[in-house]
Amino acid sequence: ETGVTQTPRHLVMGMTNKKSLKCEQHLGHNAMYWYKQSAKKPLELMFVYSLEERVENNSVPSRFSPECPNSSHLFLHLHTLQPEDSALYLCASSKEGGGDTQYFGPGTRLTVL
Amino acid sequence: GQNIDQPTEMTATEGAIVQINCTYQTSGFNGLFWYQQHAGEAPTFLSYNVLDGLEEKGRFSSFLSRSKGYSYLLLKELQMKDSASYLCAVRFVYGQNFVFGPGTRLSVLP
Numbered sequence: 001e002t003g004v005t006q007t008p009r010h011l012v013m014g015m016t017n018k019k020s021l022k023c024e025q026h027l028g029h030n031a032m033y034w035y036k037q038s039a040k041k042p043l044e045l046m047f048v049y050s051l052e053e054r055v056e057n058n059s060v061p062s063r064f065s066p067e068c069p070n071s072s073h074l075f076l077h078l079h080t081l082q083p084e085d086s087a088l089y090l091c092a093s094s095k096e097g098g099g100d101t102q103y104f105g106p107g108t109r110l111t112v113l
Numbered sequence: 114g115q116n117i118d119q120p121t122e123m124t125a126t127e128g129a130i131v132q133i134n135c136t137y138q139t140s141g142f143n144g145l146f147w148y149q150q151h152a153g154e155a156p157t158f159l160s161y162n163v164l165d166g167l168e169e170k171g172r173f174s175s176f177l178s179r180s181k182g183y184s185y186l187l188l189k190e191l192q193m194k195d196s197a198s199y200l201c202a203v204r205f206v207y208g209q210n211f212v213f214g215p216g217t218r219l220s221v222l223p
Contacts, residue, residue: 004155042117043156043200043213090155101146102211104155 003027004105006091012111013081021076021108023091029103030096032074034066037088037107049074050096081112115140117214119201124220125191132185133217135201139182144204146211147175147186151197159186159199188219196221 004025013019025032034046046060049068063085065077074091088107094100117137125131135145144163148156160168162177162184174187186199198218202211 002155040215042215043202045211101158101161103158104148106155 002106004091004093004103006089006105006108008108009106010109010111012113013078014113015081015083017081018077018079020078021089021091021110023074023076023105025072025074025091025093025103025105027093027095027103029093030071031094031100032068032071033092033094033102034074034076035090035092035104037090039087043090047076078110081110083112086110086112115203115205115212117201117203117212119199119214119217121215122218122220124222127191127193127221127223129191130187130189131191131219132187133199133201133219135184135186135214137182137184137201137203137214139179141205142179142182142203143206145175145177145184146202146204147173147184148200148202149197150200150216156200191221193221193223195219 007022031050033048036044045058047066048055052068063080067075088109090107091105092102094102115138119135146161147159149159150156160175162168162175167176172189177184198216200216201214204211
């Protein structure tokens with residue numbers, strides 16, 4: 001059993017497709033995060049939401065669009081991605097924002113053809 | 114940005130002890146986290162240090178020296194299931210979140 005779930009677990013898409021990644025947390029947390037993990041690179045923070053408000057966007061290209069409709073759900077909408085966007089996309093949540101201990105979901109393995 | 118350094122790979126034998134080091138820039142330091150990540154799985158929280166000294170949690174211990182910008186994760190009585198990547202993450206007083214190190218891939222051999 002995990003407190004943070006992500007769907008789909010694997011996704012293959014073409015560069016012209018539109019798809020969405022979904023994350024749900026069952027921990028009663030108030031902050032949610034999207035990270036990108038590429039081979040041989042550190043985890044890269046993409047977006048942070050605290051109490052459903054976006055508080056950080058680390059210069060992520062506009063082809064990635066986050067959405068946080070409530071404190072339990074987080075989406076990452078994908079549009080016209082590039083092959084270099086292929087990576088593991090991890091969602092995390094924490095009780096509070098500002099660097100509280102984060103709990104990660106299993107990730108979505110994305111391949112862009 | 115903040116640089117966080119860890120060795121890329123380490124190898125140890127089942128039953129042994131291994132120490133994984135992490136160094137970081139000290140300016141604005143506000144806490145250090147260790148995570149374990151098995152291949153294809155999510156990172157899981159191991160430990161948190163904000164004051165100098167050793168935090169022990171079963172077979173795992175984590176040490177912090179704030180003045181030196183240095184931490185280590187100590188794994189005792191290694192088991193095959195400890196083969197994983199170990200991620201060091203530092204929280205800074207500015208900005209909202211952590212900066213992760215590159216991770217250390219540990220292989221435990223029989």
